[in-house]
Amino acid sequence: MVKTRSMTRVQNHDDTLAPSKKRIKTCDLWSDLNHDVLILVMMQLGVVDFLAFSRVCKSWRSLALSNKNKFIVSRPPMTISISTDPNVKEFYLKDFEGRELKTLLPHPDYKTCIGVSCGYLILFSEKRKDFWLVNPITRHDLHVPFRDAYPDPHSLRGILVFSPIISRWVFVVFGQYSRNIWFCIAGKQEWNHISTPFYINDLHALKGKVYTIHNDSCLCEVRLYPTPKVTILEIKNSPKGYFDFPVFVSLGENLYVIDRLLDKKIQEINLSKMEWVSLEKTVEEYAIFISKDMLPAGFVGIEQWFDLHSQCGKFYFSAESGKNKLFFAKMWYFFHDCLNVSFLHQ
Numbered sequence: 406m407v408k409t410r411s412m413t414r415v416q417n418h419d420d421t422l423a424p425s426k427k428r429i430k431t432c433d434l435w436s437d438l439n440h441d442v443l444i445l446v447m448m449q450l451g452v453v454d455f456l457a458f459s460r461v462c463k464s465w466r467s468l469a470l471s472n473k474n475k476f477i478v479s480r481p482p483m484t485i486s487i488s489t490d491p492n493v494k495e496f497y498l499k500d501f502e503g504r505e506l507k508t509l510l511p512h513p514d515y516k517t518c519i520g521v522s523c524g525y526l527i528l529f530s531e532k533r534k535d536f537w538l539v540n541p542i543t544r545h546d547l548h549v550p551f552r553d554a555y556p557d558p559h560s561l562r563g564i565l566v567f568s569p570i571i572s573r574w575v576f577v578v579f580g581q582y583s584r585n586i587w588f589c590i591a592g593k594q595e596w597n598h599i600s601t602p603f604y605i606n607d608l609h610a611l612k613g614k615v616y617t618i619h620n621d622s623c624l625c626e627v628r629l630y631p632t633p634k635v636t637i638l639e640i641k642n643s644p645k646g647y648f649d650f651p652v653f654v655s656l657g658e659n660l661y662v663i664d665r666l667l668d669k670k671i672q673e674i675n676l677s678k679m680e681w682v683s684l685e686k687t688v689e690e691y692a693i694f695i696s697k698d699m700l701p702a703g704f705v706g707i708e709q710w711f712d713l714h715s716q717c718g719k720f721y722f723s724a725e726s727g728k729n730k731l732f733f734a735k736m737w738y739f740f741h742d743c744l745n746v747s748f749l750h751q
Contacts, residue, residue, distance in 0.1 A: 443468055452480055452542055452740060453506060477740045482694055485526065485736035489516055496526075498541055498738050508541035511548070519578070520563040521738055527563040536563065536576075538591075541738070549576055550594050551587075565591070566610040570630045577615065577629070579608050586617075588629050599633040601625060609653035611660050618653060618662060621645045622681070624674065641680035644672055654693075665695060694737045 447458055447469065455476060459469035469476075483498040483506070494513050498506040510516075515528035515537045525538040525547075536549040563578045566588075574591040582604050589596045603619035608627075610616075615627040617635075622644050628634040650665040661684070664670035671693075673682040 440468060444472060447472065448476060448479065450476075451500065451504065452477075456542065480740050481692075482737040482739045484734040485518065485521070485738050487516060487518060487736075491516075496541070506541060508539065508544070511537045511539060511546050517559075518736060519561045521736065522564040523567075523574075524740065525565060526738075527565075529561060529563075536578075538565075538576075542740070547591060549589070549591070551578070551596065562608065564608065564610055566615055566629070567613060568630060569613040575629060577608070577610070579605055579617075581605060581607070586627060597629075597633060599627065599629075599635065601627070601635050602637070606650065607652040609655065609660070611655050612658060616653065616660070618651050622648055622651060622662070622672075639679065640674065641678075642682075644681055644683075647672070663693060692732065694732045694734070694739075696736050697733055 443465065447455065450458055455469065459466045481501050483500045485496065485498060487496040487510075491513055495507050495509050498508070510528070512530070514530040514532050517529045517531060518526055519529045519536075520527040524542060525540050525545075528537045528539060529535075530537070535551045538547040538549065540546065560581045560583065561578060562581050563576065566575045566577055567573075568575050571590070575588055576591050577586060577588045579586045584600045584602070584604055586599050586601065586605075586608070587596050588599075601617055601619070603623055603625075605617050606619055608615065608617045615629065616638075617625045617627060619625070624638040624640055626636045626638055628636070648662065648664045648670060651662045652665050654661050654663055660674045660676060662672050662674065671684045673684055675682050
């Protein structure tokens with residue numbers, strides 16, 4: 406590129422500035438860019454590059470935070486790979502383009518992932534009988550001791566719930582296909598226990614409330630504070646016998662149930678009207694991601710992404726008449742709430 410006289414003059418002037426002033430002037434130049442242009446650039450970034458983008462200057466950080474939700478929900482999930490080799494001390498996230506993000510394990514004993522919640526991988530050590538939560542994007546981690554009796558570690562599942570009652574994160578562990586739920590405030594070692602009247606197929610948190618689903622589509626709400634309590638919910642139009650392996654997914658502020666094995670079985674739970682709503686006719690509008698390890702599943706609006714049909718061969722892809730979009734992987738990592746770490750680490 407040929408330098409103009411004005412460009413050369415600015416460069417010569419900058420050469421006389423102190424290094425700190427050069428950095429300030431460079432940031433000022435970048436921060437003056439049109440915000441519409443910056444948003445277009447930002448939406449083309451990967452998640453790690455997005456974090457770097459938000460740290461360039463105050464103006465860019467403000468722009469990134471105000472558009473964070475728009476950016477995060479537009480990112481396809483990444484697959485999670487954790488080696489069983491005791492000498493390997495890292496795990497990887499891989500995106501649809503094949504790019505990898507490496508994160509170090511806090512300790513090589515924590516090889517069993519029992520959940521992916523709020524951006525954290527919930528790792529369990531069968532040897533130490535406790536948990537380590539790791540956020541591969543922000544690199545935050547949290548150790549949670551656990552000394553209570555527990556079921557088969559392969560049936561353990563965990564989630565993080567932000568409780569508006571106590572304004573703190575709560576760590577919840579449950580036994581899949583058991584009746585037991587344990588929970589404690591993140592960062593503390595005091596555990597509480599509650600049992601449900603039915604065996605738990607899945608457990609999910611939405612807007613500070615915790616729900617469980619059981620056989621025959623029975624739903625319960627689990628109150629953790631101030632007094633632990635399980636309430637069976639009376640939901641109209643209950644699809645009894647409809648699901649073989651029901652699991653929760655949420656999209657925005659809506660709660661859904663899908664069948665882990667049958668791609669067209671999807672129902673919305675309208676909690677304001679307390680009724681089930683079938684979405685089979687509109688399921689082609691979504692991409693559904695199923696984790697083979699019985700970990701959380703998820704789905705998102707297909708219109709926000711590139712052509713997912715082009716990804717056949719990279720992941721197991723199931724389709725019926727070219728409409729359904731069902732992806733399988735060992736584990737999926739979703740970015741929703743992955744940057745909300747302030748309360749968890751207070």
